[in-house]
Amino acid sequence: xxxxxxxxxxxxxxxxxxxxxxxxxxxxxxxxxxxxxxxxxxxxxxxxxxxxxxxxxxxxxxxxxxxxxxxxxxxxxxxxxxxxxxxxxxxxxxxxxxx
Numbered sequence: 832x833x834x835x836x837x838x839x840x841x842x843x844x845x846x847x848x849x850x851x852x853x854x855x856x857x858x859x860x861x862x863x864x865x866x867x868x869x870x871x872x873x874x875x876x877x878x879x880x881x882x883x884x885x886x887x888x889x890x891x892x893x894x895x896x897x898x899x900x901x902x903x904x905x906x907x908x909x910x911x912x913x914x915x916x917x918x919x920x921x922x923x924x925x926x927x928x929x930x
Contacts, residue, residue, distance in 0.1 A: 838864030873926035
């Protein structure tokens with residue numbers, strides 16, 4: 832029996848990759864997607880929306896690396912903003928700090 836996936840992204844969008852992946856790859860990518868879905872508004876959207884399972888396996892070796900990458904993207908967006916202190920990117924940075 833296959834383990835139930837936590838991530839809806841992986842379950843709904845990547846059935847071909849799932850058929851070819853090893854159990855370790857499946858578990859890791861599922862954990863990355865699940866973590867990023869849970870923290871979607873705090874920077875996790877970057878990986879959910881832009882990374883395929885293959886790219887996740889190539890770019891990251893731990894969940895902490897994936898989280899750090901999301902934090903860097905949040906910080907980059909904050910540094911590029913033109914808005915005031917009530918800019919949505921400020922709120923996103925605060926949500927990432929709570930992640």
